[in-house]
Amino acid sequence: xxxxxxxxxxxxxxxxxxxxxxxxxxxxxxxxxxxxxxxxxxxxxxxxxxxxxxxxxxxxxxxxxxxxxxxxxxxxxxxxxxxxxxxxxxxxxxxxxxxxxxxxxxxxxxxxxxxxxxxxxxxxxxxxxxxxxxxxxxxxxxxxxxxxxxxxxxxxxxxxxxxxxxxxxxxxxxxxxxxxxxxxxxxxxxxxxxxxxxxxxxxxxxxxxxxxxxxxxxxxxxxxxxxxxxxxxxxxxxxxxxxxxxxxxxxxxxxxxxxxxxxxxxxxxxxxxxxxxxxxxxxxxxxxxxxxxxxxxxxxxxxxxxxxxxxxxxxxxxxxxxxxxxxxxxxxxxxxxxxxxxxxxxxxxxxxxxxxxxxxxxxxxxxxxxxxxxxxxxxxxxxxxxxxxxxxxxxxxxxxxxxxxxxxxxxxxxxxxxxxxxxxxxxxxxxxxxxxxxxxxxxxxxxxxxxxxxxxxxxxxxxxxxxxxxxxxxxxxxxxxxxxxxxxxxxxxxxxxxxxxx
Ligand code: NAD
Numbered sequence: 001x002x003x004x005x006x007x008x009x010x011x012x013x014x015x016x017x018x019x020x021x022x023x024x025x026x027x028x029x030x031x032x033x034x035x036x037x038x039x040x041x042x043x044x045x046x047x048x049x050x051x052x053x054x055x056x057x058x059x060x061x062x063x064x065x066x067x068x069x070x071x072x073x074x075x076x077x078x079x080x081x082x083x084x085x086x087x088x089x090x091x092x093x094x095x096x097x098x099x100x101x102x103x104x105x106x107x108x109x110x111x112x113x114x115x116x117x118x119x120x121x122x123x124x125x126x127x128x129x130x131x132x133x134x135x136x137x138x139x140x141x142x143x144x145x146x147x148x149x150x151x152x153x154x155x156x157x158x159x160x161x162x163x164x165x166x167x168x169x170x171x172x173x174x175x176x177x178x179x180x181x182x183x184x185x186x187x188x189x190x191x192x193x194x195x196x197x198x199x200x201x202x203x204x205x206x207x208x209x210x211x212x213x214x215x216x217x218x219x220x221x222x223x224x225x226x227x228x229x230x231x232x233x234x235x236x237x238x239x240x241x242x243x244x245x246x247x248x249x250x251x252x253x254x255x256x257x258x259x260x261x262x263x264x265x266x267x268x269x270x271x272x273x274x275x276x277x278x279x280x281x282x283x284x285x286x287x288x289x290x291x292x293x294x295x296x297x298x299x300x301x302x303x304x305x306x307x308x309x310x311x312x313x314x315x316x317x318x319x320x321x322x323x324x325x326x327x328x329x330x331x332x333x334x335x336x337x338x339x340x341x342x343x344x345x346x347x348x349x350x351x352x353x354x355x356x357x358x359x360x361x362x363x364x365x366x367x368x369x370x371x372x373x374x375x376x377x378x379x380x381x382x383x384x385x386x387x388x389x390x391x392x393x394x395x396x397x398x399x400x401x402x403x404x405x406x407x408x409x410x411x412x413x414x415x416x417x418x419x420x421x422x423x424x425x426x427x428x429x430x431x432x433x434x435x436x437x438x439x440x441x442x443x444x445x446x447x448x449x450x451x452x453x454x455x456x457x458x459x460x461x462x463x464x465x466x467x468x469x470x471x472x473x474x475x476x477x478x479x480x481x482x483x484x485x486x487x488x489x490x491x492x493x494x495x496x497x498x499x500x501x502x
Pocket of ligand 1: 151152153154155156160178179180181209210211212214215229230231232234235237252253254255285286387389415456460
């Protein structure tokens with residue numbers, strides 16, 4: 001489909017915008033108005049070939065650039081990113097719908113990964129052992145892989161790509177980003193910023209597209225590694241496809257994050273946290289809290305506090321300073337979330353706050369849904385079992401700490417989890433027993449800092465490596481160990497025995 005009256009958001013290949021050769025396009029919509037604002041090309045396999053070929057050529061030179069020069073480009077990128085953060089945040093709000101303050105926050109968290117990657121000379125330092133045998137030394141190095149690919153979701157169009165590519169590039173790789181086709185502008189702005197920062201052409205590329213581009217990237221012979229973030233079914237597909245083709249893969253999937261509230265918790269703090277983490281970004285966060293587990297006897301009290309706060313939230317255009325929560329990403333997704341709400345009612349949960357049919361003045365065609373709160377949700381219900389990815393918070397009642405923990409550990413996802421308590425002993429027991437990759441103690445969205453690694457367990461991660469931090473450096477490099485001997489007269493003459501220490 002082409003819409004000639006709106007601009008096209010192109011690919012970025014070889015250091016410049018590129019229209020590609022594909023004849024397929026997708027509309028890019030402003031979710032607050034419902035209007036199509038642009039179109040985006042959906043790359044063909046041939047377009048992917050061009051981007052990867054240029055990236056491969058750029059890699060051959062970039063891998064030889066000294067560590068200090070690479071780090072200087074990272075520092076320069078950090079400066080450009082900071083200067084252009086408002087522009088980037090507004091582009092995110094225009095296509096995603098989240099409120100501008102939230103978009104600024106996502107860029108800030110992404111920038112922290114750039115700051116981490118600025119330390120690449122030290123991060124890549126190997127180990128050296130002198131005299132491992134007489135006259136023999138050994139040392140380890142980590143070297144880049146080649147062309148690394150990032151495939152990213154709509155919900156963090158700047159932060160999730162920034163989890164990946166600053167580390168990959170700092171390690172000496174070239175990087176091809178395939179962002180979500182629903183909000184593709186942020187990727188293009190990041191590409192412009194790299195060019196402004198002096199990154200050589202071809203080291204960072206953007207291929208716009210959908211499943212066709214993803215599948216072509218996953219099997220391309222010149223792609224060495226694939227980083228994916230998105231829903232669980234696609235994460236599994238990407239993991240299986242790319243590993244079968246011999247790639248190194250980290251594929252982060254969906255989530256169903258629980259927040260357990262123990263009876264001794266400060267209920268006002270817990271209610272504030274549940275509302276912020278449940279409805280921030282309209283619930284379209286992989287670290288959103290979607291289930292609150294209220295441990296007896298505080299359930300009624302907690303639900304009342306959460307309901308009062310949720311009912312007061314302002315839903316509106318993300319550009320309005322007064323809005324707490326923006327629209328959902330598409331009309332189809334809003335309809336799907338409403339469908340889940342109807343299923344919850346049908347299956348017997350108590351809908352104590354109904355956000356359906358929300359009207360936003362002057363924005364009749366936006367994809368609106370107000371906060372929805374369910375109480376007395378049972379684990380067998382669809383709204384408990386499936387990831388909804390919208391402003392729907394489910395409260396489950398549990399009779400004890402043990403029952404609450406069992407509920408979390410039996411859930412197939414294992415992304416984030418939080419405990420609210422004043423009891424240090426309970427908190428310590430919880431962080432040891434709970435089965436999830438990221439744990440918050442009185443912190444509802446425990447997103448690790450850039451120098452730690454981000455990732456879940458279970459169906460929230462395929463592969464064994466988390467994003468950024470030390471695991472990111474490890475993912476984008478491969479190890480090599482050198483053993484060297486120089487002019488040791490004692491070694492002269494053939495020796496067919498297996499090398500042993502002398
Ligand atoms: P998605 O899985 O639909 O899309 C992610 C990427 O995969 C996009 O680039 C998309 O173009 C591509 N894609 C979509 N369908 C495909 C197919 N059939 N074959 C190949 N590629 C395909 O996810 P989304 O709707 O953009 O994002 C929301 C999801 O991402 C949620 O499930 C959320 O939990 C998850 N998410 C997870 C994390 C995490 O860290 N675990 C972070 C952010 C988002």
